[in-house]
Amino acid sequence: MPEICFDVRRLAGAHFPVAVIGGGQAGLSVSHCLHERGIEHVVVEANRVGHEWRSRRWDSFCLVTPNWQCRLPGYPYRGDDPDGFMVRDEIVRYLEDYVAHFRPPLVEGVSVTRVRRSATGTYELATTAGDFTAEQVVVATGPYHRPKIPRAAERLPGEIEQVHSSAYRSPGQLPDGAVLVVGTGQSGCQIAEDLHLAGRQVHLAVGSAPRVARFYRGRDCVAWLDEMGHYTRSIDEFDDAGAVRMRVNHYVTGRDGGRDIDLRAFAKDGMRLYGRLTSIDGPALEFADDLKVNLDHADAVAEGIKDAIDAHVADRGIDAPAEPRYTPVWEPDGQAGELDLDAAGVTSVVWATGFARDHRWIEIPAFDGRGYPMHWRGVTSVPGLYFLGLPWQHSWGSGRFEAVGRDAEFIAGHIDAGRRLADVCGTLTGAPTRVAAAVPVG
Numbered sequence: 001m002p003e004i005c006f007d008v009r010r011l012a013g014a015h016f017p018v019a020v021i022g023g024g025q026a027g028l029s030v031s032h033c034l035h036e037r038g039i040e041h042v043v044v045e046a047n048r049v050g051h052e053w054r055s056r057r058w059d060s061f062c063l064v065t066p067n068w069q070c071r072l073p074g075y076p077y078r079g080d081d082p083d084g085f086m087v088r089d090e091i092v093r094y095l096e097d098y099v100a101h102f103r104p105p106l107v108e109g110v111s112v113t114r115v116r117r118s119a120t121g122t123y124e125l126a127t128t129a130g131d132f133t134a135e136q137v138v139v140a141t142g143p144y145h146r147p148k149i150p151r152a153a154e155r156l157p158g159e160i161e162q163v164h165s166s167a168y169r170s171p172g173q174l175p176d177g178a179v180l181v182v183g184t185g186q187s188g189c190q191i192a193e194d195l196h197l198a199g200r201q202v203h204l205a206v207g208s209a210p211r212v213a214r215f216y217r218g219r220d221c222v223a224w225l226d227e228m229g230h231y232t233r234s235i236d237e238f239d240d241a242g243a244v245r246m247r248v249n250h251y252v253t254g255r256d257g258g259r260d261i262d263l264r265a266f267a268k269d270g271m272r273l274y275g276r277l278t279s280i281d282g283p284a285l286e287f288a289d290d291l292k293v294n295l296d297h298a299d300a301v302a303e304g305i306k307d308a309i310d311a312h313v314a315d316r317g318i319d320a321p322a323e324p325r326y327t328p329v330w331e332p333d334g335q336a337g338e339l340d341l342d343a344a345g346v347t348s349v350v351w352a353t354g355f356a357r358d359h360r361w362i363e364i365p366a367f368d369g370r371g372y373p374m375h376w377r378g379v380t381s382v383p384g385l386y387f388l389g390l391p392w393q394h395s396w397g398s399g400r401f402e403a404v405g406r407d408a409e410f411i412a413g414h415i416d417a418g419r420r421l422a423d424v425c426g427t428l429t430g431a432p433t434r435v436a437a438a439v440p441v442g
Contacts, residue, residue: 006042006105012130016042018415019125019132021112022140023049023104025072025095026389029405030138031104032073033412039419042134043104044127046111050092052144056166060194061088062254064186065222069402070094073409075101083220085254115139116363121383136384136415139373142399143390145358149351155280160341161348165191168350171198177347178203180285180339182277184294185209188352189251189261195350196271203339203346205277205287206263206294210301212250214258216309217320221252224309231397232406245372245392250301264295264330272344275337283341292332299326378411384418386411 018034020027023045031043048054053061063070068082075098086094099106107129114126115137123134147164156162161175165187171179171194178201181192185207192204213221225231238244251261267273275294279286303326313320339346357371366373366380373387374380377394380387388411389399397403 006107008107008110008129011042011044011107011110011127011132014042014132016040016132016134017419018042018136018138019044019123019134020138020140021115021125022046022142022389023106023108024052024140024142024389025401026142026399026404026408027138027140028095028098028104028106029073029408030140030388030412031106032075032102033405033408034415035102035104036074037412037416039412039416041105042132043106044110044112044125045106045108048108049099049106050095052142053088053091053095056144057088058168058191058194059088059170060255061190062086063091063401064252064254065400065402066220066254066258069222069226069400071402071405072098073405085258112361114361114363117382117385123384136386136418138386138388138411138415139359139362140388143357144355146356147351148354148356150353152277152280153349153351155282156349157283157341160346163348163350165350165352166355171195171200174200174348174350177201178345180341180346180349181205181352182349183207183352183354184251184263185248185352185354186251188350189263190253190255191350191352192266192271193253193255193261196266196269201270201272201345202266203272203274203344204263204266205274206291207248207276208290208294208297209248210250211261211298212252212302212305213326214252214260216306217313217323219320220258221305221309224312225305226402228308228312231402232395234395235392241392245390247392251298262329263298264328268330272339273332274339285339285341287337287339289337295328295332299328302326378407379414386414 017039018041020031020041020043023043027043034041062085066083067077067079067086070077110127110129112125112127116124118124123137125132125134147166149164153162168191179195180203181188182205192202195202235241235244253259253261263273273291274287275290276288277285278288359367359371364382364385366382366385368374375387378387388407389404391399393399393407395403398407
């Protein structure tokens with residue numbers, strides 16, 4: 001890892017045209033785009049580059065999208081396995097190499113504790129290394145701030161080991177015995193598989209997350225969807241944009257070259273499946289009677305994606321091999337909606353229940369009643385305040401390695417336009433640049 005690219009001692013009392021908060025793929029992407037435009041800025045990262053991947057992912061973690069989709073600005077994937085899936089340490093190295101490639105003005109190990117806007121429109125940032133100011137601010141901290149565990153977890157027996165998915169590392173981390181995994185988004189399904197492959201007895205509370213096949217008709221489904229334009233489809237095309245932004249990602253895995261995650265196959269092989277967890281009373285757990293509905297829904301989504309691929313192949317006259325459709329290998333058959341942890345030998349619970357946003361440190365009225373940033377393509381109604389790296393910020397690919405660069409390019413262009421307008425306004429009116437910069441653009 002290269003040395004930090006900005007002397008932290010120069011931060012306190014400084015003033016920057018742009019401050020980028022967060023040094024993950026989003027913050028680094030917009031830094032590259034700003035650098036290309038010659039715009040002075042600083043990137044402030046609370047930990048180290050790659051921290052989220054290094055510290056919040058389990059040992060066998062890998063991307064679920066192929067390596068060729070890693071397209072950070074000016075630094076597309078350059079390895080020899082474009083159709084493979086980078087594992088955790090390779091992802092961290094990719095980001096570190098990106099920093100070494102263009103050496104952004106990066107400060108690591110500094111947390112921004114408060115952002116507010118002065119009466120003149122200048123942004124005031126308080127940090128653990130001192131206060132500084134900026135004309136414009138890009139919040140690139142992503143959406144995954146605080147691990148979310150339901151309050152009902154407090155009712156579990158004290159001897160049950162409990163970990164959030166962000167703290168799970170490997171089966172050996174957990175005490176001997178069966179494991180209950182709650183949640184079947186990407187993390188929950190992959191952790192359940194990790195434990196299952198290690199020979200652990202797994203009990204899995206299945207939610208409503210959809211799934212997708214890994215491969216179909218000779219290609220990775222991601223390649224088909226990319227070719228069909230799904231990753232560039234704008235959020236503006238949906239009538240229910242708010243609901244779309246809250247959708248859970250499809251579960252699949254890139255492990256061992258990539259494959260489906262078929263919960264029915266796991267059940268046939270001994271994993272115990274339940275519906276959504278609804279009640280905890282000591283060792284006695286109850287689940288909703290929705291397991292079949294949830295499994296059927298996940299399969300229907302996967303088959304619907306195949307329908308779309310079939311239509312695309314037919315419309316374009318593509319020579320793609322035919323492939324038989326999925327046949328369920330297991331069906332719920334009166335499975336109990338209850339679980340006695342003691343009787344089942346369950347000694348630990350992994351909560352794959354997602355994260356909550358935490359923007360309390362941003363003292364600016366830029367959020368809706370749910371605490372979600374109000375923006376269009378990352379541009380807020382507050383002049384000079386931007387967000388980057390949010391799911392569905394503009395398209396399905398937003399926030400991912402695949403499209404975060406496109407979003408960063410848009411925001412950098414907006415910042416550049418704001419800077420140019422500020423220069424013009426300052427020249428015409430004689431106002432200081434930092435006052436003129438408060439004029440909204442677009």
